[in-house]
Amino acid sequence: MKLILLGAPGAGKGTQAEVISEKLNIPQISTGNMLREAVKNGTEYGLKAKAQMESGALVPDEVVIGILKERIAEDDCKNGFILDGFPRTVPQAEALDAMGVEIDKVVEIFVPDEKIQQRLGGRRVCEGCGASYHTEFKPSKVDGVCDKCSGKTVLRKDDAPETVLERLKVYHTTTAPLKEYYDSKGKLVTVVGQEEVADTSRLTLEALTK
Ligand code: AMP
Numbered sequence: 001m002k003l004i005l006l007g008a009p010g011a012g013k014g015t016q017a018e019v020i021s022e023k024l025n026i027p028q029i030s031t032g033n034m035l036r037e038a039v040k041n042g043t044e045y046g047l048k049a050k051a052q053m054e055s056g057a058l059v060p061d062e063v064v065i066g067i068l069k070e071r072i073a074e075d076d077c078k079n080g081f082i083l084d085g086f087p088r089t090v091p092q093a094e095a096l097d098a099m100g101v102e103i104d105k106v107v108e109i110f111v112p113d114e115k116i117q118q119r120l121g122g123r124r125v126c127e128g129c130g131a132s133y134h135t136e137f138k139p140s141k142v143d144g145v146c147d148k149c150s151g152k153t154v155l156r157k158d159d160a161p162e163t164v165l166e167r168l169k170v171y172h173t174t175t176a177p178l179k180e181y182y183d184s185k186g187k188l189v190t191v192v193g194q195e196e197v198a199d200t201s202r203l204t205l206e207a208l209t210k
Contacts, residue, residue, distance in 0.1 A: 001026060001080040002101060003208070004087070006178060007109035008171045010116040010123075010164070012193050012200060016109060017084035019201045020208070027076050030084040031064050034071065054157050056166035058088055058174065065095045072101070080104075088175045093182075106182040107207050109200065111193040113168055120164045124153040 001024060005013040014030060021028035035053060038046030045067060049059040068086050071077070087093040096103070111119075122135040124144075128151025133140045140147050158167065182188040189207040194200045 001105075001208075002103050003080070003082045004103055004106040004182070005082060005084050005109065006106055006175070006182075006188075007193075008111065008113070008116055008175075009167045010120040011109045011111040012197065013084050013109055015197055016107075016201060016204050017082050020082050020204065023205060024080070024082075026080040026082055028082050028084055029068070029071055029077075029086070031068060031086040031088075032084075034067055035059060035064075038067075054163075056158055056163040056170065058170055061089055061091050061095070064088075065092060068092075068096075069099060072099075087178060090177055090181055093178055103182075103187060105189065105208060106178075106187045107204055108179060108188060108190045109193050109204070110190055115193075116168065117161065117164055120159045121161055123156065123159050125156050126151040126153050128152070 003020065003026075005017050005020075007013045014028075014032075017028040017030065020026075035045070035049045039050045039053065040046070045063060048063050052059050064086060068083075072081060087096060119134070119137075122137070124133045124135060124140070125131070126133075126146035126149060128146060129149040131146055131148050131153075132138075133146075133153055140153055144153055145151075146153050157163070179188055189210055191200065191203045191207050194203070
């Protein structure tokens with residue numbers, strides 16, 4: 001099965017992609033995670049992407065399309081995959097079509113902007129292992145310290161309130177038109193994000209059979 005998860009930053013795409021990935025035994029492909037890794041390792045792609053990522057802007061299409069194309073050519077993608085954070089522009093969706101990738105379903109996870117601002121502002125991520133916490137909803141046992149590896153938990157640069165506003169703006173202007181793009185192909189289903197992650201997961205898995 002080849003799936004796309006669509007939704008504003010902070011809507012919970014990553015978490016739901018993980019659940020589906022485990023349930024259906026297909027790899028989760030997150031361009032955001034791949035780019036963060038590239039920035040951390042100082043690769044050529046990473047150097048190109050760093051400034052845009054930190055300001056909340058999108059990385060140029062040709063960079064992400066290149067990364068995605070290489071990734072889905074790998075062996076573990078033979079039986080399908082779930083795309084988390086790609087495509088984010090109409091040209092990226094067209095590039096997928098041009099690669100001959102037949103998408104089965106696109107799931108939009110809808111969460112209102114105010115809720116997203118609250119979620120991302122409180123998110124803390126471990127610098128060491130990447131584990132994710134929330135100051136209000138999922139605090140680490142000791143403030144600022146990761147439960148899993150004792151690394152330091154920090155606010156991601158792009159989760160700063162002004163950057164979140166920019167990311168939401170980019171989502172509404174540039175990514176949201178993809179809903180129409182896939183709806184017109186009869187592939188879009190919308191799931192309303194719930195307070196409890198497990199409830200959203202149940203709805204998301206149900207949506208895949210619709
Ligand atoms: P994410 O973790 O998915 O929110 O991605 C973090 C950042 O990586 C985004 O704000 C963009 O700067 C960049 N990024 C990730 N995926 C894409 C994409 N498909 N197109 C352009 N930029 C992307």
